[in-house]
Amino acid sequence: MGKLSSWLSLSSSSGATAEQKKENRRSFSPFSSSPLAKPKLAETSDDEAKPAVPSSDVAKEPTAAAGQSPSRITVLAQIIAKETEKVETYMRGNNLPMPSFEVDAPGDFPRLPEEINRSRQEIISASKELGLLAQGPRESIRWGLWSFIDVLALTILNHFEIAKLFPVDSTITLAELQTKTSLDAINLARLIRVAITNGIFREPSPNVIAHTAGSRLLAEDGDLQAWVGFNCEDVFPAAGHVLQSLKAHPEATALMRSGFCFAFDTVDKEPMFVTFGKDPARARRMGRAMVSLTGGEGYEVSHLSNVEGGGYDFGELDAKGGTFVDVGGSHGFVCVDLAKKYKNVKFVVQDLPKTVESAPSPICDDAEVAERITLLPHDFFTEQVTKDADVYFFRWIMHNYSTPYAIKILQNMIPALKPGARILINENCLQEPGLENPWDESLMRRMDVTMLTLLNSQERTEEEFKSLFKAAGDGFVFEGVRRPKGCRMSIVEAVWQPELKEVAAITEVDESSAGSVAAAAPA
Numbered sequence: 001m002g003k004l005s006s007w008l009s010l011s012s013s014s015g016a017t018a019e020q021k022k023e024n025r026r027s028f029s030p031f032s033s034s035p036l037a038k039p040k041l042a043e044t045s046d047d048e049a050k051p052a053v054p055s056s057d058v059a060k061e062p063t064a065a066a067g068q069s070p071s072r073i074t075v076l077a078q079i080i081a082k083e084t085e086k087v088e089t090y091m092r093g094n095n096l097p098m099p100s101f102e103v104d105a106p107g108d109f110p111r112l113p114e115e116i117n118r119s120r121q122e123i124i125s126a127s128k129e130l131g132l133l134a135q136g137p138r139e140s141i142r143w144g145l146w147s148f149i150d151v152l153a154l155t156i157l158n159h160f161e162i163a164k165l166f167p168v169d170s171t172i173t174l175a176e177l178q179t180k181t182s183l184d185a186i187n188l189a190r191l192i193r194v195a196i197t198n199g200i201f202r203e204p205s206p207n208v209i210a211h212t213a214g215s216r217l218l219a220e221d222g223d224l225q226a227w228v229g230f231n232c233e234d235v236f237p238a239a240g241h242v243l244q245s246l247k248a249h250p251e252a253t254a255l256m257r258s259g260f261c262f263a264f265d266t267v268d269k270e271p272m273f274v275t276f277g278k279d280p281a282r283a284r285r286m287g288r289a290m291v292s293l294t295g296g297e298g299y300e301v302s303h304l305s306n307v308e309g310g311g312y313d314f315g316e317l318d319a320k321g322g323t324f325v326d327v328g329g330s331h332g333f334v335c336v337d338l339a340k341k342y343k344n345v346k347f348v349v350q351d352l353p354k355t356v357e358s359a360p361s362p363i364c365d366d367a368e369v370a371e372r373i374t375l376l377p378h379d380f381f382t383e384q385v386t387k388d389a390d391v392y393f394f395r396w397i398m399h400n401y402s403t404p405y406a407i408k409i410l411q412n413m414i415p416a417l418k419p420g421a422r423i424l425i426n427e428n429c430l431q432e433p434g435l436e437n438p439w440d441e442s443l444m445r446r447m448d449v450t451m452l453t454l455l456n457s458q459e460r461t462e463e464e465f466k467s468l469f470k471a472a473g474d475g476f477v478f479e480g481v482r483r484p485k486g487c488r489m490s491i492v493e494a495v496w497q498p499e500l501k502e503v504a505a506i507t508e509v510d511e512s513s514a515g516s517v518a519a520a521a522p523a
C-alpha cells in the first residue's frame with residue numbers, strides 16, 4: 001500500500017472548492033433521480049388494506065368486523081400465516097428440518113425453489129412490519145434504536161469467545177463459565193442475557209446456560225466469528241464517529257476522513273485498508289469476514305457465470321482463449337471458480353503486494369486450474385500493468401470509493417485497454433427505493449451506509465455507474481446492468497470503444513453533473 005499514489009493522500013479540501021465537492025456528491029445522489037417508487041411499508045392509515053408484498057391476496061379475506069376491510073395488522077398476520085404454511089408444506093414434503101433455535105438446527109435455510117423462497121421473504125417482511133405496527137411509532141423508535149446494545153453484547157461475547165468455553169451439547173452454570181473467562185460474573189451474566197433475547201444462548205434453568213443454533217455457530221464457524229468481530233470492533237466504532245466526520249467534512253468523499261478514521265485516530269494519516277495492512281490479525285479477520293459474506297445467501301460466486309440464471313456468459317472469452325483480470329481480486333477465489341468452468345481462459349489476479357504474498361501457493365489443489373492463474377502485485381491507483389486483456393473485473397471494489405477515486409481507478413485502465421475490452425463491475429446496484437423486496441432493500445441500504453462509515457464511499461444506482469464511466473472517458477460505452485436470479489449483486493458492464501466518441505448509450509447522462517464530477521476528480 002506504500003505505493004498508493006500521491007493523490008490518494010489528497011485531502012478533500014485540496015483541488016476542488018467546497019461547493020464543487022458538494023456538487024460532486026449531489027450529482028451522484030438519489031436527489032437527481034426519477035420520482036420515487038412507492039415504498040412497500042404502509043404509509044397509509046391503519047385500516048387501509050395495502051399489501052406490503054405483491055403476490056398475496058389474503059387481504060380479500062373477510063374479517064371479524066363484517067363489512068369492514070381488514071386492518072393492516074390483520075392483513076399482515078394473514079400473509080404470515082398463509083406464506084408460513086406454504087414454506088412448512090414444502091419443507092415437510094421434502095423431509096427438510098424445520099427452522100428452530102435448537103442447538104442442532106441447521107445454520108441456514110436450505111436452498112428453496114424460487115416460489116417458496118418468495119414466501120420466506122414475505123414472512124420476513126410482513127413480520128417486521130407487523131412488529132413495528134404492534135409496537136407503535138413511539139415505542140418502536142424509543143426501543144428499536146437500542147439494537148446497538150445487542151451489538152455491544154455480541155461484541156464482548158464474541159471477543160472473549162464465550163461460545164467456545166463449553167461444549168455445544170452440554171450446559172454450564174454461569175459460575176463455572178465465569179471461571180473460564182476474564183469477564184466478571186455480573187458482566188458475563190448481563191451480556192449473555194441480552195444475547196439470549198436474540199436467540200443466542202438460552203437459560204434452561206436459572207443460572208444455567210445452554211447453546212442454541214446461533215451460539216453454536218459462534219463457537220464453530222470461524223468465518224462468521226470474523227464477520228461479527230469485524231463488524232463489532234471495526235464498523236461499530238466507526239459508525240459511532242460518522243456524526244463527527246460529517247460535521248467536520250460534510251461532503252464526505254475523502255478516504256481519510258471517514259468515521260473509521262475518526263474512530264481510530266487516522267484522520268488525514270491513512271485510509272482503512274492501510275490501517276488493516278499494518279495489522280495482520282485485523283486484516284485476516286476482515287478477509288475471513290468477507291469470506292463469510294461471500295458464502296452468504298445471495299452473494300455466492302456461482303451466480304456470476306450462471307448463464308441460465310441471468311449471469312454473465314464467458315463462453316466467447318473461453319472460445320478465444322482470452323485473458324480475464326480480477327483487479328483487487330484478493331486471493332483469487334473468483335478466478336479459481338471460473339477457471340474450473342472455463343478451461344481455455346487465462347487469469348490474472350491483482351492485489352496489493354501484502355495480499356498477494358499471503359495468498360495460498362499453489363492457489364488451489366487442481367494443478368491444471370492453478371497453472372492458468374497468475375497472481376500479480378498491482379496498485380489500482382497506478383496505471384494498469386496487464387495490457388490488452390479481454391475482461392477487467394472489479395468485484396466489491398468501486399463501492400469502496402467515492403466518485404473521484406472511482407473515476408481515477410477507471411482512468412488508470414485506459415492505457416491498457418484494447419478496443420473491445422470489457423470492464424465488469426460486480427457489486428450491489430441500487431434500485432429506486434421500494435423496488436427490492438424489503439429484506440434485500442434493508443440489507444443494501446445498510447451496506448450503503450456502512451460504506452460511508454468506513455470509507456466515505458457508497459453503493460451506486462445504474463445511472464450512477466453510467467455517470468462514472470462517462471466521467472472517466474468518452475471511450476467507455478456503457479452496456480447496462482444485469483442481476484442474476486437470487487443474487488443480490490449485479491454485473492455492470494462497459495466496453496472500451498475509443499473510436500465511438502458520440503454514443504447514444506451515454507447521451508442521457510445529465511451533462512452538468514458529469515462535468516462537475518470530472519472537475520472534482522483528481523488529475
Ligand SMILES: C[S@@+](CC[C@H](N)C(=O)[O-])C[C@H]1O[C@@H](n2cnc3c(N)ncnc32)[C@H](O)[C@@H]1O
Pocket residue numbers: 004273290294327328329330331350351352355378379380381394395396397400
Ligand atoms: C472488499 S475487498 C474485495 C476483494 C475481492 N474482489 C472480493 O470480491 O472478495 C477489496 C480488495 O481490494 C484490495 N485493494 C485495496 N486497495 C487496493 C489497491 N490500491 N490496489 C489493488 N488492490 C487493492 C484489497 O486488498 C482487497 O483485496
